[in-house]
Amino acid sequence: MTATLPLVSVIIPMRNESNHIRPCLDSVLAQDYPADRFEVLVVDGDSDDDSLAVLATYGTRLRVLHNRHRIVPAAMNIGIRAARGEVIARVDGHTVLAPSYLGMGVDALRRTGADNVGGAMQPVGGGAMGDAIAFAMNSRFGIGAYFHFGTAECETDTVYMGMWPRRAFERIGLFDPELVRNQDDELNYRLRKLGGRIVLVPTMQSRYQNRQDLRALVKQFFQYGLWKIRVLQKHPRQMSWRHFVPPAFVLAVGVALIAALTVRGGGWFLAAVVGAYGAALAVAAATVASRQGWRHYGRVLIAFAAMHLSWGAGFVWGAMRFARRWWGEEPPPPVLRPEPAAAVAERS
Secondary structure: OHHHOOOEEEEEEEOOOOOOHHHHHHHHHOOOOOHHHEEEEEEEOOOOOOHHHHHHOOHHHOEEEEOOOOOHHHHHHHHHHHOOOOEEEEOOOOEEEOOOHHHHHHHHHHHHOOOEEEOOOOEEOOHHHHHHHHHHHOOOOOOOOHHHOOOOOEEOOOOOOOEEEHHHHHHHOOOOOOOOOOHHHHHHHHHHHOOOOEEEOOOOOEEEEOOOOHHHHHHHHHHHHHHHHHHHHHOHHHOOHHHHHHHHHHHHHHHHHHHHHHOOOHHHHHHHHHHHHHHHHHHHHHHHHHHHOHHHHHHHHHHHHHHHHHHHHHHHHHHHHOHHHOOOOOOOOOOOOOOOHHHHHHHO
């Protein structure tokens, strides 16, 4: 019966993850999916910490591949091309899987016929600020994507990490190698555009170690906003109205600030803009604090503001940084050639 299960290739993009990669790998290797039906490929992006030394302790239980480009989409493409499995599973280095994760994913692919399945993101904090960031990320007000707060199995536009049949990449191409961030959004949009289905499966459980201080959070969300511009330029219809709210607020604050300094009565406009957002922020933080504890109220409020403002500022900066790319022709995604029938038979 084990032989009828598909071979799963777990691909872990990594760079300088010495503090997190061991719990991640231990959780992957502890899966209740049969050990002879999955392989682990770690794609390292020139780590200069102790990450490679940690990997060496696992011996032949994993394969280590080199990613000279040092970014996630390149790592995923290297891993997919080297993978032997008919199912590809992405696992991020900051994530710890539940023992049933791979099995639930394989079952969901078979049961739903979807082209990508994944679970909800369950952030894990650490310290007062880290916990507040986790609570904010799990809130609909913090991040609008369904996989951050969804609890019901349903079709959706994207999921956390993801598991795909190999044939999905043969049909739509690989990850866009340009996108430092948002590469999953772009690939999943291409998948849906060509008729593919993406399903959120809550039983695919994992824990994600989120950023634990404001500086790291601001950098992360600024990059998300920055690279969302490139997704917009490539696929304008991928965008939802919620993506435009943070940059619209950042621009509104900028205009209001200029008006306050140059126009009589402009200060009222600035007060109205900031006051409206502040009121929404206060209500959202209070909603979270009422569930998680009022001691978190102030830090959750700050985390919300940091996420929104840094994402919006990154988006605005990206619109200027990539201004010349609005009318240029976009290159097609890299291609994954279909495997020969002999290779498929050998894998089975």
